Amino acid sequence: MTITQENFKQKAAFAALDYIKDGMVVGLGTGSTVAYLLDALSDKKMDIIGVTTSKDTSKKCRALGIRVVDIDTVDHIDVTVDGADEVDSYMNGIKGGGAALLMEKIVAKNSNTNIWIVDESKVHSVLGTFPLPVEIIPYGSGKLFQKFEDKGYQPVLRVDNYNNPIVTDTGHHIVDLHLNYIDNPQELADYLERQVGVVEHGLFLNIADVVIVGGEQIKINTRR
Ligand code: 5RP
Numbered sequence: 001m002t003i004t005q006e007n008f009k010q011k012a013a014f015a016a017l018d019y020i021k022d023g024m025v026v027g028l029g030t031g032s033t034v035a036y037l038l039d040a041l042s043d044k045k046m047d048i049i050g051v052t053t054s055k056d057t058s059k060k061c062r063a064l065g066i067r068v069v070d071i072d073t074v075d076h077i078d079v080t081v082d083g084a085d086e087v088d089s090y091m092n093g094i095k096g097g098g099a100a101l102l103m104e105k106i107v108a109k110n111s112n113t114n115i116w117i118v119d120e121s122k123v124h125s126v127l128g129t130f131p132l133p134v135e136i137i138p139y140g141s142g143k144l145f146q147k148f149e150d151k152g153y154q155p156v157l158r159v160d161n162y163n164n165p166i167v168t169d170t171g172h173h174i175v176d177l178h179l180n181y182i183d184n185p186q187e188l189a190d191y192l193e194r195q196v197g198v199v200e201h202g203l204f205l206n207i208a209d210v211v212i213v214g215g216e217q218i219k220i221n222t223r224r
Helices: 003-019 032-043 055-064 101-109 141-150 185-194
Strands: 025-028 049-052 077-082 111-119 132-136 155-157 173-177 198-201 210-214 218-222
Touching: 003 032, 003 077, 003 111, 003 210, 003 218, 025 032, 032 055, 032 077, 032 111, 049 055, 049 101, 077 101, 101 111, 101 132, 101 198, 132 141, 141 155, 141 173, 185 198
Parallel strands: 025 049, 025 077, 077 111, 111 210
Antiparallel strands: 132 173, 132 198, 155 173, 210 218
16 A cells, blocks of 8 residues: 555545534444544544444544444434445445445435445446455355356455465354456346345445545436
């Protein structure tokens, strides 16, 4: 990660502040780009109610004094701001690089507006450069793995520094599919959703309403 890239992430995060007002229920994504947003919300002492997408974000919020409530205690989420690993020309994306895709998708699907903040290196015309994270149930995961291998998806089980499978905040494993080029994201999403043992996948299709891209200039793309 270069200094410039970090600066572009920060710019995108700051631009998202325009969409957040005091009193709002705000979904708070996961990752290094969102971390800049959390810092800014805390610096500005914004009076928001946060709904987090990971234990990591909850921990950061606690340290910064940002109020967090359980998703089931709010009747709506006004706006969610999250990062993404890759975004295409249709504002579809791949998420889950930080292993938080399940909670991120639950929060996103229950939000009135979804805003993604990314640096310009994440924008590609077609998805697939970033390996697609798939969250799976540990039981029988070898069978699922074999299925993905037979399909030519080049699955890789995500492991920690001790070579143990990583365990997500909700107790699952992650397999990353090395696809390079996803020519029909909807078809792939449908296929993955049909597989027993798949809890959720990192294809976020038709979810983002606004994508803020940090670069030398800020670009804001809105779903029409
Ligand atoms: C976590 C995610 C993140 O939003 C994604 O990985 C982007 O992270 P970063 O802002 O650190 O590049 O999907 O599961």
